[in-house]
Amino acid sequence: MPNWGEILEEAHATAKNGKLDCNPLRSKYLAALHAQTGRNVIAYYSCWLNRPDVRNNRLMSITDVDMNGFMSTVNKLDRTKGLDLILHTPGGEINATEGIVNYLRYCFNGNIRAIIPQISMSAGTMIALACKEIYMGMHSSLGPIDPQVNGAPAHGIKEEFEKATLAFKDNPSAAQVWVPILQKYTPTLLGECANAIKMAEEIVGDWLESGMLKDHPEHKKKVLEEFGSHTKSLNHGRHFGFDKVKAAGVNVFRLEDDPALQDAVLSVHHSFIITLGATQAIKILENHLGSAFVQNG
Numbered sequence: 001m002p003n004w005g006e007i008l009e010e011a012h013a014t015a016k017n018g019k020l021d022c023n024p025l026r027s028k029y030l031a032a033l034h035a036q037t038g039r040n041v042i043a044y045y046s047c048w049l050n051r052p053d054v055r056n057n058r059l060m061s062i063t064d065v066d067m068n069g070f071m072s073t074v075n076k077l078d079r080t081k082g083l084d085l086i087l088h089t090p091g092g093e094i095n096a097t098e099g100i101v102n103y104l105r106y107c108f109n110g111n112i113r114a115i116i117p118q119i120s121m122s123a124g125t126m127i128a129l130a131c132k133e134i135y136m137g138m139h140s141s142l143g144p145i146d147p148q149v150n151g152a153p154a155h156g157i158k159e160e161f162e163k164a165t166l167a168f169k170d171n172p173s174a175a176q177v178w179v180p181i182l183q184k185y186t187p188t189l190l191g192e193c194a195n196a197i198k199m200a201e202e203i204v205g206d207w208l209e210s211g212m213l214k215d216h217p218e219h220k221k222k223v224l225e226e227f228g229s230h231t232k233s234l235n236h237g238r239h240f241g242f243d244k245v246k247a248a249g250v251n252v253f254r255l256e257d258d259p260a261l262q263d264a265v266l267s268v269h270h271s272f273i274i275t276l277g278a279t280q281a282i283k284i285l286e287n288h289l290g291s292a293f294v295q296n297g
Contacts, residue, residue: 022275034288041288043086062092069285069293082111091122117269130207141239147196154193212251219249
């Protein structure tokens with residue numbers, strides 16, 4: 001399979017009036033991956049690495065709008081062949097993620113493999129953990145699944161409040177230091193944080209038990225701790241590579257162990273990254289039959 005530069009040259013060779021037409025490239029390499037595996041393929045790509053100017057656009061993240069894209073790309077697929085779901089996303093809304101996962105698991109009877117050519121963070125990692133297997137390269141990354149509330153880690157808010165409360169109790173004379181911190185936290189906010197943490201742990205735990213850890217439920221606690229603990233990850237943007245994911249007890253396989261599969265996956269990846277860099281698309285969902293759902297911004 002060609003590398004990124006060769007696929008870019010291929011795109012330029014078919015350009016019309018200096019404008020790249022990347023649609024045939026994506027279709028070509030998605031079909032090639034399907035021909036190799038015999039499984040359905042849906043690629044889910046966001047432009048957040050290509051377009052810093054739209055990072056505040058919520059549509060580049062996982063939202064309920066994506067359900068329309070998944071319904072469109074699932075249509076006409078032979079569901080008995082399972083699904084290879086290629087993920088490249090910064091994450092997004094937990095409620096939308098739950099709905100998408102439940103829909104896909106229903107459609108393919110849980111026979112879903114997540115493929116991570118480069119990076120799938122936060123709620124994107126949650127989707128990967130809901131699959132029966134994950135495929136990563138040594139350059140691929142997943143991330144923490146600790147929920148965010150108002151752009152801040154729910155675990156962090158909860159921990160800071162608890163620390164401030166204890167410090168205030170132990171040393172009332174330090175009240176002036178802690179009062180501004182405690183004033184940031186309303187009962188509603190603290191309740192939202194507690195609920196978000198509980199929801200993330202419960203839904204991912206359920207997916208693990210009924211999916212990849214069905215035969216090894218004893219690994220669930222460790223997986224949730226490694227991926228869900230803000231204390232362990234320290235940063236919501238922390239990158240978890242193959243070795244860390246494997247050590248956590250996840251059912252993950254190395255793309256490098258199957259060079260033909262790796263080449264086919266990376267060819268798909270390059271064709272999507274080139275598209276996102278050359279067009280106004282901020283998100284693309286597309287299957288191996290050529291059915292695509294594109295959001296521009």
